[in-house]
Structure formats: structure tokens, C-alpha cells
Amino acid sequence: MFTEEELQQVEEIKSHYPTNLSAVMGALHLYQDKYGYVSDEGISYVAKLLEIPEEHVLGVVSFYEMFHQHPTGKYKLQVCTNVSCMLCNSDMVLRSIKEKIGIGIGEMTEDGLFSVHEVECLGSCGTAPVISVNKLYHDKLTPEKINELIDTLKAQG
Amino acid sequence: MNDYQPVLLPGISDLHRIDVYEQHGGYARIRKALAMKPTEILDVVKASGLRGRGGAAFPTGLKWSFMPQEGEKPSYLCVNGDEAEPGSFKDRQIFEFNPHQMIEGILISGYALRIKTAYIYIRGEYESWTRMVEKAIAEAYARGYVGEKMKETFGTDYSVEIYVHRGAGAYICGEESSLMNSIEGHRPYPRVKPPFPAQIGLWGCPTTINNVETITNIPVIMEKGADWFKEIGAETHPGPLLYGISGHVNKPGVYELPTGMLLTELIHDVAGGIPGGKKIKMVIPGGSSMPPLRGDQLDGVHMDADSLKDIGSAIGTAGIIVMDEDTNLLRVLTRITHFYKVESCGQCTPCREGTGWMLKVFNRLLAGEGSSKDLDLLHSVANNIEGNTVCALGDAAAWPVKFTIERFRVELEKELVR
Ligand SMILES: Cc1cc2nc3c(=O)[nH]c(=O)nc-3n(C[C@H](O)[C@H](O)[C@H](O)COP(=O)(O)O)c2cc1C
Ligand code: SF4
Ligand code: FES
Numbered sequence: 001m002f003t004e005e006e007l008q009q010v011e012e013i014k015s016h017y018p019t020n021l022s023a024v025m026g027a028l029h030l031y032q033d034k035y036g037y038v039s040d041e042g043i044s045y046v047a048k049l050l051e052i053p054e055e056h057v058l059g060v061v062s063f064y065e066m067f068h069q070h071p072t073g074k075y076k077l078q079v080c081t082n083v084s085c086m087l088c089n090s091d092m093v094l095r096s097i098k099e100k101i102g103i104g105i106g107e108m109t110e111d112g113l114f115s116v117h118e119v120e121c122l123g124s125c126g127t128a129p130v131i132s133v134n135k136l137y138h139d140k141l142t143p144e145k146i147n148e149l150i151d152t153l154k155a156q157g
Numbered sequence: 158m159n160d161y162q163p164v165l166l167p168g169i170s171d172l173h174r175i176d177v178y179e180q181h182g183g184y185a186r187i188r189k190a191l192a193m194k195p196t197e198i199l200d201v202v203k204a205s206g207l208r209g210r211g212g213a214a215f216p217t218g219l220k221w222s223f224m225p226q227e228g229e230k231p232s233y234l235c236v237n238g239d240e241a242e243p244g245s246f247k248d249r250q251i252f253e254f255n256p257h258q259m260i261e262g263i264l265i266s267g268y269a270l271r272i273k274t275a276y277i278y279i280r281g282e283y284e285s286w287t288r289m290v291e292k293a294i295a296e297a298y299a300r301g302y303v304g305e306k307m308k309e310t311f312g313t314d315y316s317v318e319i320y321v322h323r324g325a326g327a328y329i330c331g332e333e334s335s336l337m338n339s340i341e342g343h344r345p346y347p348r349v350k351p352p353f354p355a356q357i358g359l360w361g362c363p364t365t366i367n368n369v370e371t372i373t374n375i376p377v378i379m380e381k382g383a384d385w386f387k388e389i390g391a392e393t394h395p396g397p398l399l400y401g402i403s404g405h406v407n408k409p410g411v412y413e414l415p416t417g418m419l420l421t422e423l424i425h426d427v428a429g430g431i432p433g434g435k436k437i438k439m440v441i442p443g444g445s446s447m448p449p450l451r452g453d454q455l456d457g458v459h460m461d462a463d464s465l466k467d468i469g470s471a472i473g474t475a476g477i478i479v480m481d482e483d484t485n486l487l488r489v490l491t492r493i494t495h496f497y498k499v500e501s502c503g504q505c506t507p508c509r510e511g512t513g514w515m516l517k518v519f520n521r522l523l524a525g526e527g528s529s530k531d532l533d534l535l536h537s538v539a540n541n542i543e544g545n546t547v548c549a550l551g552d553a554a555a556w557p558v559k560f561t562i563e564r565f566r567v568e569l570e571k572e573l574v575r
Contacts (some may be wrong), residue, residue, distance in 0.1 A: 016276075016320040018360060021342035025325055029281070052342075059344045063502075065326030066281045082243045083445055084403040084478055086492055120328065120496055121243035121445075122282055125403035125476070126410045135284040 001045055006030055010049060020050040024060050028067055037068040065119070073108045073115030075153050078132040081118050084125035093129050096146040113154065161389075163413040164377045165370065165397050166254055173289065175296040178257040184302055186379040190265040191313045196226075198269035202375070204383035206395045211237050211331075211368030212444070212473050213549075214394060214462035223355035224270050224363050232363040234267055234275040235340065236372050239324055239331035241280055242444035243496060244476035247399035248369035250411050252279070252286040255373065256293035260319065262372035264303065265379055267317040270365055274318050277369075278336050281325040294319055328500040332548050333366040335502070346504050347548035370399055391417030391461035398475055400460065402428040405435070405481040417461040424455075424479055435481040439565065443473020445493050446553030448560035452482070469560070487572045490561055491519040497554035508551040511542040515558060522573065529570055536562045 002010065013026035027046045032038050038046075038061050047054040061067045077097060081090045094116075098104050101114050108115040124130040127139035138149055171177045178184070190198055203218030224232060236259070240248045251259055263275045279287045297303045301310035303319050322340050324330050330339045334348035337359050358364020374396060378386050387395045398416045400423055403409045407429030414427070420442065424430065431437060437452030442460065448470040450458070458464065462472045480489065498512035515538050521527045539555040539562075546552070562569065 016318075016322075017340075017342075019342070022322075022340060024342040025323060025339070029323060029325070056342075060342065063327065063344045064281070064324075067325055081492065082496060083441075083489060083492055084244055084409075086488070087404040087478070087480060087484065119282075119326075120500065121241060121245075123240045123246045123249055123280065125244055125246050125478075126401060128403060128409070132282060137285070 002030070002034075002049075006034070007049075014050075021052055021056070023050055024052065024057060025064075028057070028061060032067060036074070037071050039069070071112070072117075073113055075114050075133055076117055077114060078117045078119040078122075079105075080120070080122045080124070080128070080130045080132075082121035082125075084121070085128040085130060088128035090129040092143065093131060093141050093146060096141075096143045097150070100147060100150050113157070114150075161414055163397065164381075165258070165373050165399060166250055166411070166413050172255055173253065173257070173293065175257055175293070175300060178255075182380065183257050183376075184261055184297075184300075186376040187261055187264045187268075187302070188311060190268055190379050191311050191315065195269045195271060198265065198379075201383050202269070202378060205378045205386040206383075206393070207371065207374055207378065207386065208394050208396075208462065209368055210370035210374075210398070210474070211366075212242065212446075214472055217367065217371055220355070220367070221266075221270060221365060223353065224365055225355075227271070228363065230362045231274065232270065232272045233359045233365075234263065234270060234272045235333070235336060235359070235364060235366045236263060236275060236277040236369055237331060237333065237336060237366055238277055238279045238283070238369045239328075239336065240283070240369075240474075241328040241331055242446060242474050242476065243493070244403060244441060244444045244478045245401055245474040246403070246476070247401045247411050247474065249283060249286055250399065251369050251373050252283070252290050256290050257297065258376055259290075259369055259373045260293060260297050260303065262375035263319055264307075264317060265375050266365075266367070266372055268315050272317060272365075274320070276320050276322045276340055276359075278322050278324060278330070278340065280330075281323050284323075287321060287323055291321055294321070328496075329502045329548075329550060332550065335548070336366065337364065346502050347550075349547055390415030391459060391464065393463050394461040394472070398460070400427075401474070401476040402479065403476070404479040405431050405437075405484070406479050407432055417459045417464065420450075420455050420458040420460055420477070423460065423477060428479075431479065431481050433481075435483065437479060438482045438484050438568070439480045439486065439489075439561075441478040441557070442470050442475075444476040445478070445496065445557060446549075447471045447473040448556045449564065451564050454564075485572060486561060486565055486568055487519065487523055490558060491516070491523055493557050494519055494554065497550065501550060501554070505546040505551065507542045507545045508554065511538050511551075512554050514538050515554075527573065529573060532562050532566070532569060532573075 014023045043057045047057045105118045130139045207217045208214040307316040329335045335345040339345035354364040441449045498516045503509045539559040542551045543555040
């Protein structure tokens with residue numbers, strides 16, 4: 001399921017550590033980047049690849065917030081609602097998203113394009129309020145900026 | 158303070174590029190260090206008075222001195238860039254604007270500690286910044302400043318490898334023993350201490366964990382000397398400090414200034430004061446885990462470890478969160494408690510159950526269904542968590558609740574009535 005090139009990346013990650021176990025997070029990141037989430041199949045695959053027990057991989061996947069065991073929207077709108085963002089009106093961010101695409105925290109649009117996630121401090125408190133869409137941060141949000149962002153993402157499809 | 162010249166984030170354009178970094182004295186400090194004995198470097202760091210910037214302000218030289226001098230086992234350095242303490246956003250600036258100084262800091266620290274492998278642990282959400290750091294590391298390898306080639310480049314028999322380890326969205330991984338379990342590939346539960354990492358750390362080997370900003374100070378100390386460094390800022394906690402100021406201020410951001418600045422000066426002059434000229438209700442001086450201060454308690458308060466301790470708070474990550482007079486403290490406390498509840502690893506009963514309990518009570522209070530007695534209940538739950546857990550996340554969850562109730566009782570009672 002990994003291409004030659006991806007397998008090469010796994011080898012590279014493995015070479016950073018004295019044990020294969022340490023490569024588990026790196027391999028899972030690669031898997032999730034490719035498939036959007038880590039399915040049961042993904043867990044078995046990574047376990048085989050690193051020659052470590054499946055239960056172990058499952059234990060790691062289930063601990064970390066960023067590893068998803070179920071499909072998410074193609075665009076994950078991860079809204080920070082922690083204190084600094086709250087003080088700078090993260091309520092407005094959630095409201096604007098809801099008005100625009102009709103979904104709130106923990107929900108996904110029917111077309112599977114968007115899902116909304118409440119996340120903890122993203123380390124961007126000086127430019128609050130902030131959301132991270134998949135891997136990119138968008139900060140100092142206003143209702144207009146949110147509208148524009150969602151329109152752009154929709155256009156990309 | 159106006160004449161202070163930043164040395165961690167000096168504002169030189171394109172400093173993240175290795176050429177520019179070298180034009181400004183970069184990678185000359187490692188040459189200087191390699192001409193010294195490791196123990197001499199340790200003495201300089203001790204004499205500088207540098208204290209860790211990751212939260213506990215522990216003296217760096219002292220921490221380093223716990224590492225065994227010569228041993229059969231390999232030893233490791235972990236550079237902590239998990240940066241997930243709410244209100245903290247400073248290490249990111251180093252990743253983006255001055256990554257080579259962090260790398261040079263790793264080389265010097267690595268030589269002083271005789272370590273062969275260093276891991277930079279970067280929180281998973283910082284994917285863009287991870288790329289920047291990886292690019293800088295690749296540049297440094299290509300120039301022969303890192304890895305085996307160092308030996309030839311610098312004419313030394315010392316070399317060190319530097320790798321990035323990506324986190325995946327768990328605040329607890331910033332706690333040093335959890336961080337090591339995360340790197341080892343286990344579920345990242347914090348470890349019981351002692352043994353301390355300098356004895357039994359990564360893979361059972363001696364390990365030092367330092368914050369990104371701490372390590373980025375090392376090349377400066379090498380270049381300018383311990384005497385220069387200890388003259389900056391507060392006597393018992395000297396040096397440059399990255400203050401992150403957020404919340405209700407006109408100019409939020411990360412500002413590099415000496416330690417020991419007046420909190421009021423930082424808020425009103427550096428960060429431009431409060432929008433609408435409002436009054437301050439509460440300030441958290443060092444990230445959400447630290448005891449909050451009253452707005453009318455700020456005069457004369459200096460931002461260094463000992464001054465803050467004296468008035469019942471702590472420097473933490475120097476992430477200052479400012480809240481104006483209209484802030485609803487119940488909401489703030491509920492949100493903070495929610496954070497610790499979801500981030501608790503669940504290993505200790507007081508932390509796991511206590512944070513859950515507190516959150517339930519707060520939600521009840523927010524729904525207007527509680528009474529003043531619930532504040533006493535919350536206070537006692539917080540007290541039962543504090544000091545009774547494996548790692549400091551327990552205290553971090555307890556302090557904001559406990560101290561806000563003690564210091565803002567009147568305000569909280571008013572919010573309950575409304
Ligand atoms: C729950 C928790 C989270 C922490 N998160 C971080 C972090 O993100 N970055 C950091 O440098 N230190 C963090 N620390 C502190 C580390 O355990 C450790 O003290 C620090 O990295 C040591 O570096 P220093 O001596 O250079 O400050 C955390 C501690 C706790 C208890
Ligand atoms: S105090 Fe909380 S986070 Fe720390 S080890 Fe115990 S349960 Fe885990
Ligand atoms: S509180 Fe939202 S980025 Fe820090």
C-alpha cells in the first residue's frame with residue numbers, strides 16, 4: 001500500500017532510531033497523509049511493516065488526537081477554542097462556519113468535503129482566532145476571511 | 158529597555174537561510190566551543206545563570222551536570238518543541254526565523270554533554286514549521302556541520318546526528334518523560350521519577366531534555382560569555398526572554414526582551430495596552446497552567462521566576478494571557494479545565510477523576526444551576542489533585558482553579574448570580 005518511495009521514507013525514519021518501535025508515529029503520519037485516516041487495515045499494515053504487534057500500533061493510534069480512526073472530511077476545519085482564541089472570539093469562528101456550511105463541532109458535510117473539529121491551543125495565540133485546515137494555519141480570522149476560505153476550498157473541491 | 162538588542166530573534170531578514178546565518182557569525186560559535194573542553198563549556202553555562210525556558214526555570218548548567226561524564230552507554234539530548242501549553246507560541250518563532258541558532262545550540266550542547274544523537278520533538282500540528290526545521294537541518298548537513306562530516310569540517314573527533322521527531326497532538330508529550338516514551342514509540346505515559354532522565358532516560362540511557370529557547374541561548378552565551386549574559390535582566394534568572402503576549406491587548410505577539418520586565422510595562426507599552434482602554438481583570442503570566450493574577454495586583458510585578466513565585470504565581474513559558482474587565486471568568490476556567498481533562502493521560506486517579514469532576518461542576522455553574530458552595534467543592538477537588546500525581550499536569554489542572562477561586566471569589570459569586 002506504500003509506494004517504493006514511501007517505503008524508502010519509512011526506511012529513512014527507521015534509521016533515526018535504535019528500534020523499529022520508534023518509527024511507529026512517523027509511519028502512521030505517512031499512512032494518514034495518504035489515506036486521510038488510519039483504518040484497521042492501516043494498523044495491521046504498519047504493524048507488519050515495522051514488525052511490531054498490532055495492539056501496540058493500536059495503542060499509539062488511539063492515544064493521539066491527530067490520528068483519526070475514522071474518515072473525516074476532505075478538509076478538516078480544526079478550530080482552536082482555547083483561552084486566547086476564546087478571548088478573541090472563537091465563538092464567531094464556529095458561528096461563521098455553521099452559517100456557511102451548516103455544521104458544527106464533530107460533524108461532517110454530506111458530501112464529505114468538510115468536517116469541523118474543536119482543537120486545543122495551536123500555538124498561534126498571538127494571531128488569534130485561529131483554525132488549522134488539514135495542515136495549514138489560517139489566523140486573525142474574521143467572518144469575511146472564513147467565507148473566502150471556505151469558498152476557495154469548495155472551488156478546489 | 159529600549160536599547161536592548163535581540164539575540165534570539167534579531168530580526169535580520171532571511172536569517173533562516175544558512176548563508177545569511179553564517180554572515181552574521183553563525184557556526185563560528187561551535188568552532189569556539191570545540192576548542193574548549195566539554196567541562197569548560199559546562200562551567201560557562203553554569204556561570205551564565207541560564208535557567209530553562211520550558212516552564213520550570215531549572216538551572217541549565219546544573220541539569221547538565223547530572224549527566225555522567227564518561228560511560229559505556231550512549232547518551233541523548235531531546236530538544237523540547239512540543240509547545241502546547243495554552244498561551245505559548247514562542248518556540249515556533251525560532252523554528253521559523255532562527256532555526257540555525259537552535260541547531261548550533263544543539264551542536265555545542267551535544268559536545269558539552271558528549272551525546273551522539275539529538276532529537277528535536279516538534280508538535281504534530283506544526284507541520285509547516287517542521288518542514289522549515291528539516292530544511293535547515295538538511296542545509297547544515299550539506300555544509301558538513303552536522304553528522305560524521307563534522308569531524309572533517311571542524312577537525313575534531315566529535316560528531317552528532319540531529320533528527321526531528323513529530324508529535325501527534327498530545328499536550329502531555331511536552332512533559333519530559335512522556336516525551337521520551339513518545340520517541341520510543343510507546344503510549345506516552347509520564348514515568349515515575351526518580352529515576353531522573355540523566356540516569357535512566359531514552360532507551361534506558363542518560364538523557365537531557367531542554368526547551369528549544371533554552372538551547373537557542375547557548376550559542377549566544379558561547380559568543381558573548383557568561384558575564385555578558387548574567388548582566389541581562391533579573392539577577393537570579395538572567396538573559397533574554399521570549400514573552401508571548403495574547404488575549405485582550407492591542408498588539409499581541411512574541412517579544413524578545415530581558416527577563417524581569419515589569420508586567421505592566423509589557424502589557425501597556427510593549428503590547429499596546431487593552432483595546433478600548435478597558436481595565437484588566439485577570440492575567441495569567443506563564444501559560445494556562447500558572448496561577449492567575451488579579452488586574453489590581455500587577456503593579457511592580459517583575460517577570461522572572463523568583464519575583465513571580467513571591468507573589469504566588471510562576472514564570473512558566475512566559476506566555477502572558479491578558480483578560481479585560483468584561484471577561485467571564487467562569488467560562489475561562491471551564492475552558493481551561495476542559496483542556497486538562499482531555500489532555501490528562503488518565504494514569505493517576507486524582508488527575509483523571511478530578512479533572513472530570515471539576516469540568517462537570519463548571520458546566521453546571523455555567524448553565525446557571527450551581528451555587529456558591531460549588532466553588533468550595535471545586536477548591537477542595539483541586540486541592541486533592543495537587544501534589545498527588547505522577548506528573549505536573551495534575552498541578553497544572555489544579556492551580557488555575559484553586560487560585561482563581563481564592564483570588565476572584567467576589568467576581569465569581571457575581572457571575573453565579575447573573
Ligand atoms: C504537562 C506538561 C507539559 C509540558 N510541555 C512542555 C513543552 O511543550 N515544552 C517544553 O519545553 N517543556 C514542557 N514541559 C516541561 C518539560 O517537562 C521540561 O521541564 C522542559 O522541557 C525542560 O527544558 P528546560 O529545562 O530547558 O526548561 C511540560 C511539562 C509538563 C508537566
Ligand atoms: S498527572 Fe495526569 S497527565 Fe500526569 S501522569 Fe498523572 S494522569 Fe497522566
Ligand atoms: S489559544 Fe488558540 S492558538 Fe493558542
